[in-house]
Amino acid sequence: MKQKKIETHKIGLVGQAPSRRGDPRKPLAGPNGQKIARLAGMSYDELIACRRKHLNTHNVKSGKGNAFDHAKGRVNAADVLLDWRVERIVLLGKNVARCFGFRDLPFLAEISIYGRRFLIFPHPSGTNRWWNERQNERRARQLLQRFLRGETVPARVRKSRRRPLQLEATKPVPQVVAK
Numbered sequence: 001m002k003q004k005k006i007e008t009h010k011i012g013l014v015g016q017a018p019s020r021r022g023d024p025r026k027p028l029a030g031p032n033g034q035k036i037a038r039l040a041g042m043s044y045d046e047l048i049a050c051r052r053k054h055l056n057t058h059n060v061k062s063g064k065g066n067a068f069d070h071a072k073g074r075v076n077a078a079d080v081l082l083d084w085r086v087e088r089i090v091l092l093g094k095n096v097a098r099c100f101g102f103r104d105l106p107f108l109a110e111i112s113i114y115g116r117r118f119l120i121f122p123h124p125s126g127t128n129r130w131w132n133e134r135q136n137e138r139r140a141r142q143l144l145q146r147f148l149r150g151e152t153v154p155a156r157v158r159k160s161r162r163r164p165l166q167l168e169a170t171k172p173v174p175q176v177v178a179k
Contacts, residue, residue, distance in 0.1 A: 006040070006041075006042055006046065006148045006149055007150070008042075008046055008047075008049040008050045009049075009050075009086075010086055010087045010088060010150070011050040011051065011086055011087075011088050011089075011090070011148055012050060012051035012052070012053070012080065012084050012086040012088070012089040012090070013027070013028060013036065013047075013050055013051070013052050013053075013089075013090045013092065014052075014053050014054075014055060014077070014080060014089060014090070014091050014092060014096050014100075015027055015028060015032070015052075015053075015054050015055070015092040015093070015096065015123075015124075016054065016055060016056060016068055016073075016092065016093055016095055016096055016123065017054050017055070017056040017068070018030065018054055026048075026052075027052035027053055027054045028047065028048075028052050029048070032092075032124040032125060033047055033048070035124045036090075036092070036124055036144075039124075039137075039140060039141045039144050039145075040141075040144050040145060040148055041141070041145045042148075051084055051086055053076065053080055054076075055072065055073035055076040055077060055095075055096055055099055056068060056069050056072055056073060056076075068095045070095070070098065070099060073095065073096070073098075073099035074099045076099070077096075077099040077100045077101075081100075081114075086116070087115075087116060087117065087150070088116070088117045088118075088119070088147060088148065088150070089116060089117070089118050089119075090118075090119050090121050090144070090147070090148075091118055091119065091120050091121060092121055092122075092123055092124060093121075093122065093123030093128075094107075094120065094123075095123075096123075097118075097120045100118065102118065102120060105120055106120070107120055107121065107122045107130060107136075107140075108120065108121065108122075108139065108140060108143050108153070110147065110152070110153040117147070119143070119144070119147045119153065121140065121144060122136075122140060
């Protein structure tokens with residue numbers, strides 16, 4: 001079966017900030033962009049043809065990771081929503097998703113709102129431990145490719161292996177009667 005071609009003019013990718021080796025004027029032009037292109041099953045040139053934007057222009061080093069300016073991110077997210085005429089937007093990381101108003105959603109969740117579809121995708125940097133699980137990378141690749149082709153991303157229903165919480169029977173509290 002022939003797969004549907006990815007229409008790059010209908011896709012936007014929004015990241016946090018340029019990598020240390022990346023060019024702030026060219027979002028996803030570094031190693032993170034190459035990783036996204038590989039996962040998306042497209043060439044790097046096809047990825048560059050998509051709309052791309054960083055919510056922050058630079059990261060401030062803070063401990064192991066980088067500090068993210070959420071206020072500035074929300075302003076730039078609003079600009080993306082007003083300016084971009086794309087059908088599908090990939091939000092790279094939970095900080096980016098929060099700037100768009102999506103809180104407490106898992107990675108690889110798809111949201112349809114205001115005539116657009118959003119995919120909350122894990123941040124592609126090497127500091128994100130989510131990528132350490134091989135099954136996560138495989139699932140991310142499958143869902144990203146489906147999303148970019150315009151197919152619906154199936155919701156993932158997790159089956160919990162936990163048993164329901166067993167409450168202990170409580171002893172009735174003795175009533176004290178005043179005489």
